[in-house]
Amino acid sequence: MFRTSLSFALAMMVLFAVAAPSGSALSAGISIRVSPASIVAAVQDGDTIGPIIVANPGDSAIDIEGCVQQGGHDEGGIPVCRPYGNPSAEGVFVTLDPAEFRLSPGASRAVRAKVHVTPGFSGGAYPVILFRGSPATRSSGHQLGASSQVAVLTLLTVTPRRQGVRAEAKPVLVSVGVAQDTSKAAIKVFATCENKGNLHADLGGVVVMRQQDGKVAAEAVMPTGVCLPGYRRTLIGSVAGTCIGSGAYVAEVRVQSSGREVESALVAFRVDDGNRIASTHLDLGASRRDRLPSSGPNTPRVAKVSVPAVSSGWNLPVEVCLENPNTSDLDPIGYVEIWDYQMRRVGLVALGGARVAPGDPAVIRLIWPEPLPPGYYTARATLQWGNQQKSASTAFVVGESAVRHKG
Amino acid sequence: MKRAMKGRRALVVSSGAMMVLCVLAGTCFTGAQTRDQAVVPVTCRVVAALEATFPGAVTLGNLNVGAPPVTSAPQSVTVRSNAPWALNIKSDAQDGRLRQWTGTAYLTPNPKMLSSPLEWKRQDGAEFVAISGNEATVVSNMPPTGSAGTTVSIVFRQSASYDDEALPDPGHTYRIEVTYTATQTY
Numbered sequence: 378m379f380r381t382s383l384s385f386a387l388a389m390m391v392l393f394a395v396a397a398p399s400g401s402a403l404s405a406g407i408s409i410r411v412s413p414a415s416i417v418a419a420v421q422d423g424d425t426i427g428p429i430i431v432a433n434p435g436d437s438a439i440d441i442e443g444c445v446q447q448g449g450h451d452e453g454g455i456p457v458c459r460p461y462g463n464p465s466a467e468g469v470f471v472t473l474d475p476a477e478f479r480l481s482p483g484a485s486r487a488v489r490a491k492v493h494v495t496p497g498f499s500g501g502a503y504p505v506i507l508f509r510g511s512p513a514t515r516s517s518g519h520q521l522g523a524s525s526q527v528a529v530l531t532l533l534t535v536t537p538r539r540q541g542v543r544a545e546a547k548p549v550l551v552s553v554g555v556a557q558d559t560s561k562a563a564i565k566v567f568a569t570c571e572n573k574g575n576l577h578a579d580l581g582g583v584v585v586m587r588q589q590d591g592k593v594a595a596e597a598v599m600p601t602g603v604c605l606p607g608y609r610r611t612l613i614g615s616v617a618g619t620c621i622g623s624g625a626y627v628a629e630v631r632v633q634s635s636g637r638e639v640e641s642a643l644v645a646f647r648v649d650d651g652n653r654i655a656s657t658h659l660d661l662g663a664s665r666r667d668r669l670p671s672s673g674p675n676t677p678r679v680a681k682v683s684v685p686a687v688s689s690g691w692n693l694p695v696e697v698c699l700e701n702p703n704t705s706d707l708d709p710i711g712y713v714e715i716w717d718y719q720m721r722r723v724g725l726v727a728l729g730g731a732r733v734a735p736g737d738p739a740v741i742r743l744i745w746p747e748p749l750p751p752g753y754y755t756a757r758a759t760l761q762w763g764n765q766q767k768s769a770s771t772a773f774v775v776g777e778s779a780v781r782h783k784g
Numbered sequence: 785m786k787r788a789m790k791g792r793r794a795l796v797v798s799s800g801a802m803m804v805l806c807v808l809a810g811t812c813f814t815g816a817q818t819r820d821q822a823v824v825p826v827t828c829r830v831v832a833a834l835e836a837t838f839p840g841a842v843t844l845g846n847l848n849v850g851a852p853p854v855t856s857a858p859q860s861v862t863v864r865s866n867a868p869w870a871l872n873i874k875s876d877a878q879d880g881r882l883r884q885w886t887g888t889a890y891l892t893p894n895p896k897m898l899s900s901p902l903e904w905k906r907q908d909g910a911e912f913v914a915i916s917g918n919e920a921t922v923v924s925n926m927p928p929t930g931s932a933g934t935t936v937s938i939v940f941r942q943s944a945s946y947d948d949e950a951l952p953d954p955g956h957t958y959r960i961e962v963t964y965t966a967t968q969t970y
Contacts, residue, residue: 406837406838406839406840407837407838407840408835408836408837408838409835409836409838410833410834410835410836411833411834411835412831412832412833412834413831413832413833414832414833414834414865414867414967414968415832415867415968432835434835434837435837450969450970451921453924453925453969454868454925454969454970455870455872455921455924455925455967455969455970456870456967456969456970457919458919458965505967507965509963510838512840520842520843520844520882520885520957520958520959520960521841521842521843521844521856521902521940521959521960521961521962522841522959522960522961522962523838523839523840523841523842523859523961523962523963523964524876524961524962524963524964525836525838525963525964525966526963526964526965526966527834527835527836527965527966527967528834528965528966528967528968530967530968530970602969602970603970604970605970610970
């Protein structure tokens with residue numbers, strides 16, 4: 378009996394020794410709740426937003442101090458706040474009433490936020506309201522003092538009152554890329570947009586992956602996210618690796634702002650037999666520059682794209698001639714697009730082929746998978762090499778015989 | 785008398801006719817009610833809400849020169865949110881180093897400072913990193929938590945060397961203020 382009690386006591390001592398913090402002591406924490414945690418509103422000078430209910434769901438009294446900072450975000454949409462230099466010099470600033478108060482356990486307080494708009498300002502303003510909490514009976518003897526705050530994000534729009542002044546979002550696609558998500562056995566497609574307007578953009582998008590025969594292999598939705606003016610936001614679409622077999626693909630990224638398509642871009646990639654892909658990041662500004670013929674002499678390029686000048690539009694043969702002046706082999710990937718006379722893309726296929734040795738020209742031949750109705754077209758072939766793209770194009774005509782053939 | 789009876793019968797008959805009419809009318813009304821169904825949409829929006837329970841202050845105790853760094857117990861932040869959220873951390877010292885604290889304020893001017901910054905990591909993370917005055921992301925792109933909430937635990941680590949002076953005043957300590965910020969994401 379005694380031995381059992383002794384063993385139990387020893388076991389408890391060991392347990393406490395393990396559970397005790399190694400050389401650290403703690404003080405009680407605090408809890409804060411805010412609702413709403415984000416506010417979207419069209420405002421004018423003097424408007425009040427809120428109320429924001431700040432509550433103390435914890436079991437000890439807390440002191441709350443509210444402050445307002447300027448909101449921004451990283452490419453993932455994580456808020457990044459910075460203090461205002463001079464709030465009254467901003468287009469919009471917000472004052473809180475009350476800004477400081479004490480909350481007993483279980484208590485809550487409504488805080489009103491008054492919006493001040495500088496005359497002549499219009500567009501978006503994005504103050505972040507921070508409620509910092511601290512225990513009402515604060516200890517100062519600890520080596521690691523802890524401050525705790527919760528944020529309320531605001532998306533405020535000040536509608537312009539003058540003619541010719543607009544409040545609008547202008548998202549521009551600045552880069553796209555593909556990468557493997559090994560943890561989820563998925564392929565991720567990235568699209569980074571920069572908002573060059575003066576109003577936040579509600580971004581979303583879709584990714585469509587096509588094979589060499591032009592068929593859709595997979596589609597993915599890019600979850601929506603807000604992009605503030607002057608900031609960049611990356612949207613990510615994910616496709617399960619099991620949906621994609623080995624081969625060459627082209628992913629078409631279509632970015633939408635408030636549900637309306639605003640930008641699109643293409644990125645090619647190859648899936649090997651082990652379902653692996655090489656990460657690709659295309660700086661679209663750079664790749665647009667590189668489409669000019671002034672790129673370096675030793676870079677692989679599309680020397681020529683050939684389509685019969687006049688054809689029936691059925692089984693259209695397309696030849697893409699590649700040059701590899703580099704000193705290493707080239708695994709060609711890219712895509713071929715066909716545009717109509719209104720510069721609408723009417724077809725897209727992935728381009729892939731055998732390895733091209735240094736110095737050798739190579740020709741990739743393909744038969745366009747879909748018939749084209751009569752009209753004027755441009756075929757553009759793009760070679761993607763590393764993180765660069767090089768294009769060449771040619772014009773052609775599909776004659777009436779296509780209709781007769783079909784008939 | 786007969787006339788009176790006749791009149792009463794007429795009254796009864798007319799009452800019966802009225803009842804039939806009422807029943808018919810009632811049936812008609814009932815039929816009308818079943819045919820003319822009213823479909824009323826009920827809509828609502830749920831307000832974004834965010835709740836966080838934060839840890840309190842921490843005492844690391846005595847730091848011994850030459851001994852392994854002192855590691856704090858896990859500091860748990862529990863978040864409940866009905867929208868995607870993130871947790872950031874920063875310190876009140878840009879370089880992340882603990883400064884001489886008088887018990888009520890940092891010593892000014894010329895406080896003594898520890899030579900190496902306070903380090904932190906998520907309890908399930910691999911590497912400690914130095915804390916700084918710039919916000920660092922503890923967790924990001926976290927999905928809505930549901931009622932159960934999500935707990936994130938952080939561990940702090942501090943080392944000492946001969947570059948770190950022992951403070952002669954027993955009331956003074958080295959101190960830093962760590963700020964946790966819970967926020968929903970854009």
